[in-house]
Amino acid sequence: MAARERDFTAPTVQLLTPEGELRPTPEAEPYLPIVEALGDAELEQFYRDMVVSRRLDVAGANLQRQGQLALWVPSHGQEAAQVGSARATRPQDHVFPSYREHIVGMIRGLDPVAILALLRGTTLGGWDPAANGNFHLYTLVLASQTLHATGYAMGLQFDGAAGTGDPESDAAVLVYYGDGSTSQGDANEALVFASSYQTPQVFFIQNNQWAISVPVSRQSRSPLSRRGGGFGMPGVRIDGNDVLVSYAVTRQSLEEARSGEGPSLIEAVTYRMGAHTTADDPTKYRSDDEVELWKTRDPISRYRTWLEAKGASGAFFDEVDEHANDLAADVRRRALELTAPTREVIFEHVYHEPHPLMAEQYAWLDHFERSLDGDDA
DSSP: OOOOOOOOOOOEEOSBOTTSOBOOOGGGGGGHHHHHTOOHHHHHHHHHHHHHHHHHHHHHHHHHHTTSOSOOOOOTTOHHHHHHHHHTOOTTOEEEOOSOOHHHHHHTTOOHHHHHHHHHTOOSSOOOGGGTTTBOOOOOSTTHHHHHHHHHHHHHHHTTOSSSSOTTTOOOEEEEEETTGGGSHHHHHHHHHHHHHTOSEEEEEEEOSEETTEEHHHHOSSOTTHHHHHTTSOEEEEETTOHHHHHHHHHHHHHHIIIIIOOEEEEEEOOOOSOSSTTOOGGGTSOHHHHHHHHTTOHHHHHHHHHHHHTOOHHHHHHHHHHHHHHHHHHHHHHHTOOOOOGGGGGTTSSSSOOHHHHHHHHHHHHHHHHHTTOOO
16 A cells, blocks of 8 residues: 655744844744844844854863863754844743753853863852853753743743733743754653643744754654644744844744733754764764755854844944953863862751751761861771
8 A cells, every 4th residue: 555645844943044134934923023123132142142152162172171170062063043032022031941051051141160060070069040140950851841931930830920011021931952952751641731821931943853873863763843732732843043032932832821812832953063062972973964065054154144234333333352252261261160069968958947967967977077087086
């Protein structure tokens, strides 16, 4: 019996072409007014963020190769997806990252040294989300953050912090995960609960083509954006290397979420130019031709071309380069000054209140360590 013909395609929403020209696809036309409302300062900020992200990526990779970090998670190539979506959030929103969203954290107010401290092993957890723009902690267990985000979004509903009709106070939740994480049970369970409870939430998939060494073509026979419809929510596929469309689609999706229209899913089609982490060797599983192809779609180059055509000066680009280099140098210097935590930290925050079991265990460890030094009095 002949196989049935099935349509596994999905349109890709794009505003900015790889050549740096503003040529919206038909599906992108409704989002154009969102971009047109942006001022020059906001548009230039997108570029600044992307350049800073790439400079930080280089600094982090170098620190790891020099033995100063246990691991580094590159984001080279995914700058547009991250910057556009992060800039689309409002201050009251909550952002749940995976472990690659370094510039997203910085946009939300996080000191990047906090990320390096985590990867250097000098912190047991990370940072206080409430003090850092509601940017929640990195999650190394794939897709578990999608459940955390959905639970938090349900909590916002229960607390009356979403769906009231006030865009200045209503909050929404943005959760990042990768194409590999879409195959995890947690991600699918999160989509079930989000749809069932109509949470104020946006699922943002960074489809960088590779789940470590497994291509997305092996994980899904159809575009990941179509999974939204399968769970009863809108699903949009965007050019993840187009910072303008990343901003516009995420902005509209978040506004719809906070106004009570329920969750949605965005698939940002991008590419991981480097390794999955510094523990990975991508030359073992992907071709040079593939990497060269994606170099021609670089998110920073195309956006710079568009800004230049709009009249951005050479002085602006020089200033951005200087700022990014200074920031990377400062981050490197402060990262090298990080010291290991004292042993007392192990016992802090295990319980909300002081607990006799923690006191007992601390006393035991203190006695044990003193005995190693010959001081067993």
